[in-house]
Amino acid sequence: MSLKARIQDDMKSAMKARETExxxxxxxxxxxxxxxxxxxxxxxxxxxITAVVDKxxxxxxxxxxxxxxxxxxxxxxxxxxxxxxxxxxxxxxxSEAEIDTMIEGAILSSGAAGMQDMGKVMALLKPHMAGRADxxxxxxxxxxxxxx
Numbered sequence: 559m560s561l562k563a564r565i566q567d568d569m570k571s572a573m574k575a576r577e578t579e580x581x582x583x584x585x586x587x588x589x590x591x592x593x594x595x596x597x598x599x600x601x602x603x604x605x606x607i608t609a610v611v612d613k614x615x616x617x618x619x620x621x622x623x624x625x626x627x628x629x630x631x632x633x634x635x636x637x638x639x640x641x642x643x644x645x646x647x648x649x650x651x652x653s654e655a656e657i658d659t660m661i662e663g664a665i666l667s668s669g670a671a672g673m674q675d676m677g678k679v680m681a682l683l684k685p686h687m688a689g690r691a692d693x694x695x696x697x698x699x700x701x702x703x704x705x706x
Contacts, residue, residue: 561604562591565647579636583643590614608689611647616694618644652691660686661700673704 559567565587572581590610595602602610618641625634652660664682668675679700680693687696 561607561647562602565591565607568646579639580643583640586640587611587614587644587647605688608648611644612689615641615644615648648689650690652687657687657691657696657699661696661703665700665703670704673701676700676704679704 565584569581569584569588572584587610590613591602591607594606594610618637622634622637622641625631625637660683661679664670664679668678668682670676670679676697680697683696683700684693687693
């Protein structure tokens with residue numbers, strides 16, 4: 559079953575179960591997928607849908623930090639609930655050890671010597687980690703390894 563079909567099935571089951579918050583989050587995801595398909599005039603595959611989910615999760619993280627800074631915990635909780643629904647559509651997340659191993663391998667294979675080679679390392683890692691790790695955290699780890 560494709561990821562898009564799974565999302566549509568989950569939307570139907572959320573409707574039947576009258577899970578309004580879950581249904582709203584799934585509808586937002588379906589709208590984002592449909593918008594991208596219409597804009598680019600293509601049918602999105604699982605990898606492209608994962609990229610859409612990843613982008614939506616990043617938006618939620620940004621919103622949560624802003625809401626918490628403004629002491630609007632009610633809105634931050636709503637965003638966290640949407641994140642929980644969206645996380646179900648990402649592939650299995652990488653462990654900390656797996657991320658470190660992949661970073662070490664990318665640094666060795668690219669011959670990275672310092673911060674100027676950060677782009678090379680990220681370019682090697684991004685296709686393998688997209689949707690499976692928080693790329694901002696990965697970037698911070700790479701900076702720490704290249705700097706020290």
